[in-house]
Amino acid sequence: IEQTFSIIKPNAMKKNAIGDIISMFEANGLKIAAAKVTILSKSKAEEFYAEHKERPFFGELVSFMTSGPVTIMCLQGENAVAKNREIMGATDPKKAAVGTVRAKFGDNVGENAVHGSDSTASAARELALFFEKHEIC
Ligand code: ATP
Numbered sequence: 001i002e003q004t005f006s007i008i009k010p011n012a013m014k015k016n017a018i019g020d021i022i023s024m025f026e027a028n029g030l031k032i033a034a035a036k037v038t039i040l041s042k043s044k045a046e047e048f049y050a051e052h053k054e055r056p057f058f059g060e061l062v063s064f065m066t067s068g069p070v071t072i073m074c075l076q077g078e079n080a081v082a083k084n085r086e087i088m089g090a091t092d093p094k095k096a097a098v099g100t101v102r103a104k105f106g107d108n109v110g111e112n113a114v115h116g117s118d119s120t121a122s123a124a125r126e127l128a129l130f131f132e133k134h135e136i137c
């Protein structure tokens with residue numbers, strides 16, 4: 001069964017939306033196999049987003065992601081990576097389909113409410129960055 005890595009970002013945390021967002025995952029057949037409310041360190045956020053380090057928004061992205069609590073999760077289910085991306089909607093909330101997490105809780109292309117791994121290889125790397133094997137049920 002496939003696993004993916006998900007983050008509820010600081011702007012969605014401020015909206016008290018953990019329950020609403022997790023309900024959307026569960027309603028679509030994804031199981032929460034690990035979850036933790038935490039605050040990312042600057043070095044962890046930089047490592048997590050390393051692929052974007054040359055992009056103009058990198059500094060802004062790291063400062064946003066460390067600006068408050070996040071919820072980090074392992075989501076599990078059939079086609080979990082693709083299914084999660086579908087539930088999340090497009091990166092830019094203005095372009096996200098009605099009913100998706102980003103359409104509901106995103107504020108702008110940076111503060112877009114959630115992260116989801118973009119492939120099974122990314123999911124494996126990201127899950128290993130945040131969870132010990134035994135923490136994933
Ligand atoms: P994520 O990786 O967070 O799931 P994504 O795969 O849809 O999102 P990426 O292209 O990987 O989008 O960008 C990673 C994150 O960088 C985005 O989720 C967003 O927070 C931020 N970002 C992307 N493009 C921009 C931009 N043009 N301006 C500001 N922030 C951006």
Ligand code: MG
Nearest residue numbers: 115116117118
């Ligand atoms: Mg991405």
